[in-house]
Amino acid sequence: MVRPLVYVTRLIPQEGIDLLSEYCDVEVNREDRPLTREELLKNVRGRDGVVSLLTDRIDSEVYDIAKGIKGFANYAVGFDNIDVVEATRRKIPISNTPGVLTDATAEMAWALLFSVSRRVIESDRLIRSGNWKGWGPLQFIGGDVTGKTLGIVGAGRIGTAMALKSKGFAMTVLYSDTFTNATLEEELGATKVTFSELLEESDFVSIHVPLMPET
Template identity: 65%
Template sequence: MDRPKVYVTRQIPEEGLALLRRVAEVEVNPVDAPVSRNELLKIVADCEGVIGLLTERIDAEFFDAAPKLKGYANYAVGFDNIDVPEATRRSMPVSNTPDVLTNATAECAWALLFAVARQVIPADRLMRSGEWPGWGPLQFIGGDVSGKTLGIVGAGRIGTAMARMSRGFNMPVLYTSSSNRRNEVLESELNARLVSFEELLEASDYISLHTPLNPGTKHLFGADAFVRMKPTACIINTGRGPVIDEQALLHALKTGEIAGAGLDVYENEPALTPGLAELENVVLLPHIGSGTASARADMAVLAARNLIAMLEGRKPETCLNPEIYD
C-alpha cells in the first residue's frame, strides 16, 4: 500500500518528523526560509498532508492546488493565516498547536517586561562598548515592577499564565474579555478584575497583549489607545503583531506618550517599521516566544499527531473546525 505524501514547509524538531515518517513519505523544505507561494502551490499538488507555519496563506487557492489533501496542520497556536470557514466548507480539517507553548510564551513576555522596565538592552550595549565610566546614581533609572498594575489583553491560556506569574511581584491584575466572560482562575487566585478596555489602558503600568488577531483586534492599539495610557506605562506584545499599529507606536514612543515597548511579533513580519530599531525605549525580539527546546519539540509532536489523525480520517486533537466530524 502506498504511503501518503506529506510536505513540511520548514524544518521542525525531529521528534515530530520521526512520528510522521512512521506513516508517510515526508518531504521537508531544506531551506530555513519560507517557500515561495508559487513553489508551495506546485509542491502540494500531490500531497495528502501539509504542516505549515503562519507564513503560509491557507485559503481557497491553496486547497484548489492540493486536490489530494486530507488535512493541514499549523505549527503555531495562531491561525489567522488559515481561512477556516473555507476549509470547513470543503470539509477539510485544519489544526493548530495550543497549550504546549503556553508557559514558554508567557515567560518570554516577562523577559520583555523586565528588559524594557530596567533598560537592560541599552545598559548591556554600554557595558559591551568598553565606555562605561563606573557606577553613577542617575544611570539607567528604570521603572518599578513590584506592586505595579498589570493589564492583560486577551486572558486566554497564555494571558492567564503570564498573569499568574505576577504573584511574586504582588501586582494588581486587570484583564479584558471580548465576550465579557470572567476568568475564574485569575479572579480566584489573584483577585484580578475584569474591566473595560478603556479602564485597562488608563490604570495599567504594564500591558501585555495575548489576544488573537481578527478584524476586531487589528490595530486595537492605535493612536487613541496610546493617548489613554500612562506616560510611564510599557506595552508588551507576544501575541499577534498587527494588534498594534506600529506607526502609532513609533509616535507614542518618540513623543513620550508611553515609556516603552517590548515586541516579539510585528505588524508586517519580518519587516520592522522604520524608526523602531533606533529607539532606546523598545526591545525587539525575532518571534521567539515559543523558543524553548521543550515547547518547540512539543509543537512538532502535536502537529504531527494532528496530521496523522487527519490522514487516517480521525478528528485531530486540536481541530479548528471540529464540526466537520459531526
C-alpha cells in the same frame, strides 16, 4: 501497504519529522526560509498531507492543485494563513496546535516587562558600544516590579498565564475584558475594571487581545 506522502513546508524540530516518518514517507523543505508561492504550489501536488506554517498561504489555488489531499496540519496556534471556509466546503480537514505556546508567550511578555522596568536593552547597548565608563549611582536605575500593579488587557489563555506568573512578585492584578475571569479573581484576587481605569491605575500594562475591529 502504501505509506502516505507528507510534505513539510519548512524545517521543524527533528522529533516531529521522526514521528511523521514512523507512519508516512516525508519530504521536508530543508532550507531555513519560507517557500515561494511557486515552490509551495509545486510541492503540494500529489501529497496525502501537508504540514504548513504561518508563512504559507493555503487557499483555493492550493486546494485546486492538491487534489485528493487528506488534510493540512498547520504548525501554529493560529490559522489566519488558511482559508478554512473553503477547506470546509471542500471537506478538507485542517488542524492546528492550540495551547502549546501559552506559557511560552507569557514568558516572553515577562521578559519584555523586565527589560523595560530594568532598562536592560539600554544598558546592553551602552556596554556593547564601548562607551560605558563605569558604575554610577544614578545610572539605569529602572523601577521595581515587586508590589506594583499589573494591568492585563485581554484575560484569555495568555493573559491569564501572564497574570498568574505575577504571584511571585506580590503584584496587584487588574484586568479588562468582556467576561469575568474567575481563575484570576479566585487565585490572585484580581479585579475586573474598565480599560480606562486599567490604564489609570496600572504600573505595567500587558496586552493580550487578537487583532479585531473591536480591539
